[in-house]
Amino acid sequence: MGSSKCLLISVLLPFFLSIFHFLNICSSLLTQPLCNDFESFALLQFKQSLKINVSASGDPKTSSWNSGEKNDCCLWDGVLCDAGTGHVIGLDLSSSQLYGSFNSNSGLFHLVHLQKLNLAGNDFNYSQIPPSIRYLSNLTHLNLSLTNFSSQIPPEIFELSNLVSLDLSFNPLRLQKPGLKGLCENLTSLKHLYLDEVDISSPVPHTIANLSSLMSLGLSLCGLYGEFPTEIFKLRNLQFLSVKHNQDLRGYLPEFHSSSPLRILRLTNTNFFGKLPDSIGNLPSLYELDINTCNFSGLIPTSIGNLTTLINLHLAINNFFGQIPFSLASLTQLSQLDLCYNNFSPHTLSWLGKQTKLTLLALRQTNSYGDIPSSLKNLTQLTNLRLYQNQLTGQIPSWLANHTQLTVLDLGENKLHGSIPQSISRLVNLEFLRLAGNNFNGSVKLDLYFNLKNLNKLELSGVHLSFPFTSTVNASTPKLIFLGLVACNLTKFPIFLRFQHELEFVDLSHNDIHGQIPKWISNMGKQTLLFLDISFNYLTGFESFNHTSLILPWASLRILNLNSNKLNGSLPIPPPSIVEYSAKSNTLTGKISPLFCNLNSIEILDLSHNNLSGMLPQCLDNLSKSLFVxxxxxxxxxxxxxxxxMEGSTLKAMDVSYNQLEGQIPRSLSNCTMLEILLLRNNHFNDIFPSWLGKLPSLKVLSIRSNGFHSSIGKPKSNFEFPKLHIIDLSYNKFTGNLPYEYFQGWNSMKVANLTYRKVDNLVTYMFTGANPIYLIAFTTITSQNFVWLEYYCFSLVLTNKGIETVYEKIQDTLLVVDLSNNRFEGEISEVIGNLRGLHLLNLSNNYLTGHIPSSLGNLTELESLDFSQNNLSGEIPQQLLQLTFLASFNVSNNHLMGPIPQGQQFATFQSNSYLGNVGLCGSPLTKNCKSYGTSTQPPPNPKQGEGSNFPSQSDWVVIIMGYGGGLVVGFIIGNNLNVRKLEWVVKNLRRRQ
Known part of the structure; x- marks a missing residue:
């Protein structure tokens, strides 16, 4: 019996003990301390110091805070108390619609037991982070991201030595003096540091590598520069690293060890360079690699196929070459793949098909060829397919219409042929469709696309279209934002445009549209239109939009291109919003209206090649504050x-050539310190040489040809005048005295061959890919929520080359020219001219020059055209000229030269008319034999012989001077959620990459 009782007790004892423990917990919960009255009061004071912005997104958590029955602050939304003491240790008011300025007296700073504080996603109205933050010395987590705090980050934050997580990102803050180095030296326990878009403007300190616990580092768009410390990549706990959008930050990727826990690496839009190391495949946890718009090169390592956890892979706009590795087929978890704009070898898309989770596939300009592979059928989750600008052939497969989730389909600029399948109309979710620039046959009815109810961007340039000119367009017709119908064989304006009230971009250029622009076109995007290009048609004018003057009706228009039509009558007046206005090559007449003086935003104004007349209005000074072309x-x-x-003028290029302007050049041009191109040729200016222009630091091109400039040029006042000059044309004036040798000595930009200049604000040089040259262009941009458009404007120039006036439709940035012909210069040609080693064209003809041809001209190894004709030169033609292996035109006719003509090299190509009027010359190609002179057929020793020249060959040069028929080169980038900041880095890095 006793043993039975013992057994029963042993069985029931654990049960009773568990009940006792449960009751004890309940008792302790029932007796948990209430919120401290002092802290409750502090919270209410904090609440009262701010407002609730009901229009902001989020939940106003503080609305539950009150001093009534529910006065225990531990029960309030967003408040966390310590279970033992009742002190407030956590406050999460993220996205709580709080609005107002923060000050040091805020009740928040009385919560000295706080360990976690999250105020992210509120608006503190550009106030400063108060120094009183130091009183929260127990903080381990501080999140003030997206709160509109501004100014310098207070050094008192550095005193919060217990912080393991600090997020101040996406605010107009500065971290300077003390900077990032001081922060890292004080907050040594940090595991998570986010300072994205904080202005740091410093190198990345090596002390970050001392933060041994660091797991996350976000430093995007911080103005970082210098060399990125590679030891940061080797932090043993680092999982997240983002330094994207720091354009001046250099660095390279180290060798990675398989123990690295790195999961996300974002280097987009930096100056990181070098190869992707083979050890990139040693990162087993990596699921995002974003290195778009950097300077990486070499082959993409096949080991990248080891990264089987990758979800996002972005390698666009780099210099990768060779084959796209087939190992990409192993990345079956990919959701986004972007390889656009690299230098890959020609390849098919055979590696595609197993990445069945892809939603974005971007292969623009990747040198892909062959048919669109049937393996793409497997990519059923695709929403964005971009195969633009490749060598794809064959027809658009009908099965593509089964990808009904597609919102973007971009097959433009390929070699696709056949007909466009009507099944495309089944892509009911399609928002952007581009089929431009292919070889489709037949005619396509535009109303085929009216079934795509979500369509808002349509680019069919180069496709022959037929339109329902008379059909009724109903309310269900898609509301377009972007429409490109370039070279579509249009003969009329499509009537459906009359009902497109949301259009922002319309390009109908290079069609066959005749007659007047109908009045109803004013309804097209009347409040929304930003871009309109109707150039290269046969338009004669606008049906009057009002009775007083031809004021165009689009209130928001930024870019208007009316080039190369048959427009007559008065010049149409754009709205004040206009940024670029071009109406060149028409037959417009009359004066420039004074209303043009109200265009305070205009940057490019091109009214060239018309019949406009009268005097230029003085009020154009309003334009000089914004105008740069x-x-x-x-x-x-x-x-x-x-x-x-005036001072501060933004003018960078001015061309008033071929008019009837007279008098002196206004000295106020010296205020245009950004001026690069000044073309005044073929007018009636009567002035001395404008030596004061030599102080302009950026002037590259100066042409005052065919005017009444006179007197001696004189000497420069310093050795630093015209420091960037590339092209100078003073021909057909009345200059006297000696050649300006002292100026020659200062033209340093002409002393080096193959100069390359990069961006100078909005006036830039643009490098075309491959072996093509660099040209001077300007660009403007327009940005909306739906697209970013980059408009390139090319400058043209007329020069005398090979004795013929040649139109350079684009000005090559490396083209170096001196033309002083048809003046009254006298004296000898100095040896100094041989220092201008980069020269391509040199013309001193039709002057009164005497003496010998200097042998130093043999140093001008880039020279393509040399003209000394119609002077009084004597002596022999120097044998050193045989070193000019690019020389394509040579003329020394009508001088007093004598002796043997150099034989061989380029001289074997010149005809006898190059030497006419020199009775003392002998040798081929003249019939006169050289009896008293030895005939040399070899050039003298050239100390630089064997060094290559990067300047184009003669055949290349012919292509260059032909240029292109139009004056505009355009391109666009369409994307989601683009803004001006992103535009700037896209633009810069596209130029850098190319």
């Missing part, structure tokens, strides 16, 4: 050039 070339403007250029 002004072209009035080939009109009938008279009078003086207005002295309208």
């Amino acid at each position: 002004l072209s009035l070339r080939n009109n009938d403007f008279r009078g003086i050039l207005p002295a309208i250029y």
Whole structure:
């Protein structure tokens, strides 16, 4: 019996003990301390110091805070108390619609037991982070991201030595003096540091590598520069690293060990360079690699196929070459793959098909060829397919219409042929469709695309279209934002445009549209239109939009291109919003309306090649504050050039050639310190040499040809005048005295061959890919929520080459020219001219020059054209000229030269008319034999022989001077959620990459 009782007790004892423990817990919960009255009061004071912005997103958590029955602050939304003491240790008010300025007296800073504080996603109205933050010395987690705090980050934050997580990102803050180095030296326990978009403007300190616990580092768009410390990559706990959008930050990737826990690596839009190491495949946890728009090169290692956890892979806009590795087929978890704009070898898309989770596939300009592979059928989750600008052939497969989730389909600029399948109309979710630039046959009815109710961007340029000109367009017709119908064989404006009230971009250029622009076109995007290009048609004018003057109706228009039509009558007046206005190559007449003086935002104005007349209005000084390109070339403007250029002028290029302007060049042009191109040729200016222009630091091109400039040029006042000059044309004036040798000595930009200049604000040089040259262009941009458009404007120039006036439709940035012909210069040609080693064209003809041809001209190894004809030169033609292996045109006719003509090399290509009028010359190609002179057939020793020249060959040069028929080169980038900041880095890095 006793043993039975013992057994029963042993069985029931654990049960009773568990009940006792449960009751004890309940008792302790029932007796948990209430919120401290002092802390409750502090929270209410904090609440009262701020407002609730009901229009902001989020949940107003503080609305539950009150001093009534529910006065225990531990029960309030977002408040966390210590279970033992009742002190407030956590406060999460993220996205709580709080609004107002923060000050040091805030009740928040009385919560000295706080360990976690999250105020992210509120708006503190650009106030400063108060120094009183130091009183929260127990903080381990501080999140103030997206709160509109501004100014310098207070050094008192550095005193919060217990912080393991600090997030101040996406605020207009500065971290300077003390900077990032001081932060890292004080907050040594950090595991998570996010300072994205904080202005740091310093190198990345090596002390970050001392933060041995660091797991996350976010430093995107911080103005970082210098060399990125590679030891940071080797932090043993680092999982997240983002330094993207720091354009001046250099670095390279180290060798990675398989123990690295790195999961996310973002280097987009930095200057990281070198190869992707083979050891990139040693990162088993990596699921995002984003290195778009860097300077990486070499082969993509096949080991990248080891990263089987990758979800996002972005390698676009780099210099990768060779084959796209087939190992990409192993990345079956990929959701986004972007390889655009690299230098891959020609390849098919055979590696595609197993990545069945892909939603974005971007292979623009990747040198892909062959048919669109049937393996793409497997990618059923695709929403964004971009195969733009490749060598794809065959037809658009009908099965593509089964990808009904597609919102973007971009097959433009390929070699696709056949008909466009009507099944595309089944892609009911499609928002953007581009089929432009292919070889489709037949005619396509545009109303086929009216079934795509979500369509808002349509680019069919180069496709022959037929339109329902008379059909009724109903309310279900898609509302377009972007429409590109370039070279679509249009003969009329499509009537459906009349009902497109949301259009922002319309390009109908290079069609066959005749007659007047109908009045109803004003309804097209009347409030929304940003871009309109109707150039290269046969349009004669606008049906009057009002009774007083031709004021165009689009209130938001930024870019308008009316080039190369048959427009007559008065010049149409754009709205004040206009940024670029081009109406060149028409037959417009009359004066420039004073209303043009109200265009305070205009940057590019091109009215060249018309019949405009009258005097230029003085009020154009309003434009000089924003204008950076002004072209009035080939009109009938008279009078003086207005002295309208004030200090701070943004003008970078001006062309008023081929008019009837007279008087002096306005000295106020010296205020245009950004001026790069000045073209004044073929007017009636009467002035001395404008030596004061030599102080302009960026002037590259100066042409004052065919005017009444006179007197001696004189000497420069310093050795630093015209420091960037590439092209100078003073021909057909009345200059006297000696050649300006002292200026020659200062033209340093002409002393080096193959110069390359990069971006200078909005006036830039643009490098075309491959072996093509670099040209001077300007660009403007327009940005909306739906697209970013980059508009490139090319400058043209007329030069005398090979004795013929040649139109350079684009000005090559490496082209170096000196033309002083058809003046009254006298004296000898100095040996100094041989220092201008980069020269391509040199013309001193039709002067009164005497003496010998200097042998130093043999140093001008880039020279393509040399003209000394119609002078009084004597002596022999130097044998050193045989070193000019690019020389394509040579003329020394009508001088007093004598002796043997150099034989061989380029001289074997010149005809006898190059030497006519020199009775003392002998040797081929002349019939006169050289009896008293030895005939040399070899050039003298050239100390630089064997060094290569990167300047184009003669055949290349012919292509260059032909240029292109149009004056505009355009391109666009369409993407989601683009803004001006992103645009700047896209633009910069596209140029850098190319």
